[in-house]
Amino acid sequence: MIGLSLAYLRDRGLNTALNILLLALSVASLVILLLFSSQLENRFDKDAQGIDMVVGAKGSPLQLILSSVYHVDIPTGNVPLDTVDLLRRQLGVAEAIPLALGDSFRSFRIVGTEPAYPALLGASLADGRMFAAKMEAVIGADVAARTGATLGQRFVGGHGMSSGDEGPKHEETPFIVVGRLKPTGTVIDRLILTRVESVWGVHGIEDPGEDHHEGESAEDHEAHAGAAEVTAVLVRFGSPIAAVRLPGFINRQTNLQAAVPAVEVSRLLALVGVGLDAVRAFAVLLMLTAGLSIFVALLTALKEREGDMAMLRVIGASRAAIIGQVASEGLILASAGAALGLLLGHGVIGMAAASIEQLRALGLNALTFHPGEALIVAAALGIGLIAALIPALRVLKTDIAETLANAR
Amino acid sequence: MSSPDTLTHSKTAQGPLVEARGLSHARDGRTVMAIGDWQLQPGAHALLLGPSGSGKTTFINIVTGLLTPSHGTISVAGEVMSALPPAARDALRRRTIGLVFQTLRLIPALSVTDNLALAQQLALGHVDRAAIAGMIDRVGLAHRAAAQPRQLSQGEGQRAAIARALITRPRLVVADEPTSALDDTNAARMIDLMFDVADATGATLLVATHDGRIAHRFANRFNLMAPVAA
Numbered sequence: 001m002i003g004l005s006l007a008y009l010r011d012r013g014l015n016t017a018l019n020i021l022l023l024a025l026s027v028a029s030l031v032i033l034l035l036f037s038s039q040l041e042n043r044f045d046k047d048a049q050g051i052d053m054v055v056g057a058k059g060s061p062l063q064l065i066l067s068s069v070y071h072v073d074i075p076t077g078n079v080p081l082d083t084v085d086l087l088r089r090q091l092g093v094a095e096a097i098p099l100a101l102g103d104s105f106r107s108f109r110i111v112g113t114e115p116a117y118p119a120l121l122g123a124s125l126a127d128g129r130m131f132a133a134k135m136e137a138v139i140g141a142d143v144a145a146r147t148g149a150t151l152g153q154r155f156v157g158g159h160g161m162s163s164g165d166e167g168p169k170h171e172e173t174p175f176i177v178v179g180r181l182k183p184t185g186t187v188i189d190r191l192i193l194t195r196v197e198s199v200w201g202v203h204g205i206e207d208p209g210e211d212h213h214e215g216e217s218a219e220d221h222e223a224h225a226g227a228a229e230v231t232a233v234l235v236r237f238g239s240p241i242a243a244v245r246l247p248g249f250i251n252r253q254t255n256l257q258a259a260v261p262a263v264e265v266s267r268l269l270a271l272v273g274v275g276l277d278a279v280r281a282f283a284v285l286l287m288l289t290a291g292l293s294i295f296v297a298l299l300t301a302l303k304e305r306e307g308d309m310a311m312l313r314v315i316g317a318s319r320a321a322i323i324g325q326v327a328s329e330g331l332i333l334a335s336a337g338a339a340l341g342l343l344l345g346h347g348v349i350g351m352a353a354a355s356i357e358q359l360r361a362l363g364l365n366a367l368t369f370h371p372g373e374a375l376i377v378a379a380a381l382g383i384g385l386i387a388a389l390i391p392a393l394r395v396l397k398t399d400i401a402e403t404l405a406n407a408r
Numbered sequence: 409m410s411s412p413d414t415l416t417h418s419k420t421a422q423g424p425l426v427e428a429r430g431l432s433h434a435r436d437g438r439t440v441m442a443i444g445d446w447q448l449q450p451g452a453h454a455l456l457l458g459p460s461g462s463g464k465t466t467f468i469n470i471v472t473g474l475l476t477p478s479h480g481t482i483s484v485a486g487e488v489m490s491a492l493p494p495a496a497r498d499a500l501r502r503r504t505i506g507l508v509f510q511t512l513r514l515i516p517a518l519s520v521t522d523n524l525a526l527a528q529q530l531a532l533g534h535v536d537r538a539a540i541a542g543m544i545d546r547v548g549l550a551h552r553a554a555a556q557p558r559q560l561s562q563g564e565g566q567r568a569a570i571a572r573a574l575i576t577r578p579r580l581v582v583a584d585e586p587t588s589a590l591d592d593t594n595a596a597r598m599i600d601l602m603f604d605v606a607d608a609t610g611a612t613l614l615v616a617t618h619d620g621r622i623a624h625r626f627a628n629r630f631n632l633m634a635p636v637a638a
């Protein structure tokens with residue numbers, strides 16, 4: 001009887017192909033949405049692990065989070081270096097890690113920080129050692145893979161964060177690679193880590209610990225380079241009280257703002273979510289349309305096949321067998337559509353990740369499956385089954401002798 | 409042949425294969441078919457001859473269990489059709505009867521071979537490819553075995569329909585107006601073929617028609633009683 005179902009589907013091949021395609025498109029769009037949003041959210045969570053609060057210059061809190069936690073936007077500005085100490089003195093602060101941003105090498109950001117930063121994101125060395133002296137750098141796994149940089153290799157950073165080598169270069173102050181990190185699946189894979197002082201060094205700011213140059217007045221120094229600054233400070237709380245007290249305290253300081261990654265990310269996802277919801281609604285509509293189309297196709301086909309069905313009954317098929325046969329037609333259609341849709345969905349994600357750098361950077365991956373996909377497939381199969389069963393139940397009402405006398 | 413059929417066969421070998429008792433059928437209070445008592449012996453070639461509207465199809469539908477008579481009973485292979493629950497009636501028809509219709513009712517989506525395979529699968533629960541090839545060869549369609557019904561000529565289609573009715577080795581082959589739409593040559597060939605295949609498989613043949621051209625081919629001819637107006 002399955003053979004018969006396949007024969008009928010083949011017999012109206014164009015219609016079958018169209019219905020499979022329609023269902024596949026709806027499954028694919030739902031799968032793409034699901035993978036995209038879940039992988040993005042997963043990445044958002046992973047990159048922000050352990051970071052309870054970010055302190056930076058006043059401006060958009062979302063921008064602060066995006067620039068200092070996810071390294072995708074430009075920073076809001078700089079804050080004085082002593083902000084780090086100020087934070088470390090606060091009750092309930094377990095860790096305060098400075099970040100100094102502004103330079104890049106081949107579009108990979110150079111981040112002045114402390115070894116606590118890779119530790120916070122769970123990164124460990126693949127080879128070499130952690131940066132210690134000024135101008136020593138540890139590179140993330142993607143950086144190593146893409147630039148082919150080896151231990152001991154020197155490179156020169158460029159000013160600017162994403163323009164790659166196009167910005168003015170700091171030729172006189174090369175970095176040296178002293179260590180390479182294992183892949184973590186977080187943003188750190190795409191960062192070049194060094195001491196905060198290295199970034200100052202590149203920009204001519206002096207280490208506050210160093211003596212002033214001969215003949216340079218304090219004013220000159222200030223004018224030349226400004227006070228020692230960092231771009232942002234990542235804070236990990238040691239007690240829940242800090243979460244209540246600290247953001248307000250920071251925001252009352254004239255130059256500082258505190259932003260909480262969890263809050264900003266959920267605000268961002270809510271914004272993006274409205275768009276995603278609209279697309280999702282459209283995809284669901286598409287799936288219902290596919291179901292309706294299968295329903296109509298089977299209804300018309302079964303009308304034409306009334307004589308066939310009566311004949312099948314005459315040669316010994318039970319009512320249940322005939323209903324099962326029609327249901328299997330719907331299920332075969334739905335399975336083919338679902339399988340094609342999965343393939344298409346993962347294919348599109350794979351192609352997007354392969355061709356769009358930013359998406360790959362965000363960790364978009366075609367080979368990861370999400371449990372929700374099972375639900376999408378189940379929905380497609382369910383719709384196929386229902387679309388088939390409704391017309392199939394007509395079989396229960398047909399009088400064989402009557403049908404044989406009248407049909408065709 | 410496998411054992412159940414053989415057993416049934418021996419049990420009823422002495423008696424008639426089909427037996428009507430006081431059989432008639434009324435629709436909306438009008439008797440449309442009446443035959444009373446009637447028997448069909450195993451191995452017979454019987455022809456039900458009568459004008460259009462005389463109740464032949466009604467009678468065939470009652471014999472095959474597709475219609476329950478309003479009066480009297482019909483038994484096939486010793487079983488009273490109307491006394492059987494629907495599933496058992498379906499099973500009896502499936503195991504015992506092969507049907508040929510004027511409109512051939514081959515499944516258009518399936519090849520000739522697959523039409524036979526489906527009938528075999530449904531009736532016997534298995535497919536015997538060798539038997540199918542043999543039957544297709546017997547009706548002279550070996551070269552058309554892979555063709556779909558819509559690609560067949562009228563004559564080829566009839567041969568395929570007969571092959572399908574007989575592939576399940578039914579003890580009774582029932583044909584309703586098998587020749588009415590055919591020219592003389594094809595009508596004669598159709599009867600030849602049915603006799604040939606029925607004899608080869610030992611099947612009993614019951615043909616209903618208003619087509620007088622084939623009447624002389626049957627020794628066993630019978631009519632229905634003239635319906636009595638209510």
Ligand SMILES: Nc1ncnc2c1ncn2[C@@H]1O[C@H](COP(=O)(O)OP(=O)(O)O)[C@@H](O)[C@H]1O
Binds near residue numbers: 435460
């Ligand atoms: N489905 C039906 N509804 C009402 N009357 C019917 C139906 N089928 C057959 N009849 C009537 O029953 C009588 C016998 O019909 P039928 O058995 O088809 O005769 P035949 O096959 O000999 O032409 C006719 O008068 C016909 O009009």
Ligand SMILES: [Mg+2]
Binds near residue numbers: 465
């Ligand atoms: Mg008739």
